[in-house]
Amino acid sequence: MNATSALSSASAQPRPMPDIASQAPSHSTPLSWVGMENIALPLQLAGQSLSAQADIGVDLITAQARGIHMSRLYLALQELPQQTLDVPSLRQLLQRCISSQDGLAQQALVNLRGELLLKRPALLSDLHGYKIYPVQIRARQQPWGFQVELGVTITYSSTCPCSAALARQLIQQRFSADFTGEDLPHQQVLDWLGTSAGIVATPHSQRSFASLSVRLNEDTCELPLLALIERAEASLGTAVQTAVKRADEQAFALANGQNLMFCEDAARRLHQALLQMPGHAAFKLKVVHAESLHAHDAVARSRHNWS
Incomplete structure (x- = not known):
């Protein structure tokens, strides 16, 4: 049998593929x-x-x-x-x-x-x-x-909450500084609250x-x-x-x-x-x-x- 014939014969009868995982381990952990x-x-x-x-x-x-x-x-x-x-x-x-x-x-x-x-x-x-x-x-x-x-x-x-309280305090202080001793009409207070000059701090x-x-x-x-x-x-x-x-x-x-x-x-x-x-x-x-x-x-x- 020549080499080509031997290779063809081996290909026709494949061997089982190796299963390495099934082999015994080197330790038992x-x-x-x-x-x-x-x-x-x-x-x-x-x-x-x-x-x-x-x-x-x-x-x-x-x-x-x-x-x-x-x-x-x-x-x-x-x-x-x-x-x-x-x-x-x-x-x-x-x-x-x-x-x-x-x-x-x-x-x-x-x-x-x-x-x-x-x-x-x-x-x-x-x-x-x-x-x-x-x-x-x-x-x-x-x-x-x-x-x-x-x-x-x-x-x-x-x-x-702390930042909110500190911001409210600054707004109160600005209000007091801007209107000390004044008797303010409602609209004037409302207008002041709507300005950045009034709301000087935010939390x-x-x-x-x-x-x-x-x-x-x-x-x-x-x-x-x-x-x-x-x-x-x-x-x-x-x-x-x-x-x-x-x-x-x-x-x-x-x-x-x-x-x-x-x-x-x-x-x-x-x-x-x-x-x-x-x-x-x-x-x-x-x-x-x-x-x-x-x-x-x-x-x-x-x-x-x-x-």
Whole structure:
């Protein structure tokens, strides 16, 4: 048989491909997590399309295995975009991940990150625009239970109460200096209040951020991200706007004036709002006021039943 004939014969009878992962490891250390991160994934959540990145993995408990069946995790994840994302679909995904490992694993975790794009109306006018809400969904299946956590970041405006009080004091002082001893008619006072000469100081406000995380009850089926956003923004009263007319901008100025907040105030408002929200067993939150007066941020945190 010549070389060409021998090569053709070998090609007709292919050998099994090598499976390096099935070989025995050089040591017997179990691993708490093995998987993949930053997998691009389109998702359907609450009627919205979500461009997400996914981390998915399992533990490796079998000392005799060099590695897990990683491609099986990827293939299981690809079924998630085919359905509306909810708690049962996440549970099913993780159970499939564990069973796909043929006894190598007993825990699985998936972490989904993306930006939810929501249409938001103006405060008074018929305008509207779109806002991005960074969201995170984290699910874990363990031998002793299944757990889902939701996270979202809310952007809002915060006006400093101390700055507002100091500004009012300066306005009072200017009023006293301009009209000492005078008996003023109503219209003259009204005209003075409408000038920059009268309103000599304004309080400072800043764009602020609230990062919320909730751990869902075991009997919860939906992922209540929209309800979480709505409740948080309602409790703060000054969610940032999209398209506005002057009437909307004036209404926003009024909302800020009626919702003066230190970071401590914002954290307490959100804490009370989450306490009254059904469907979750625990939560934690962090607020950041990106100071316009200082070169640093003011931060407050709170938690309930979170360990």
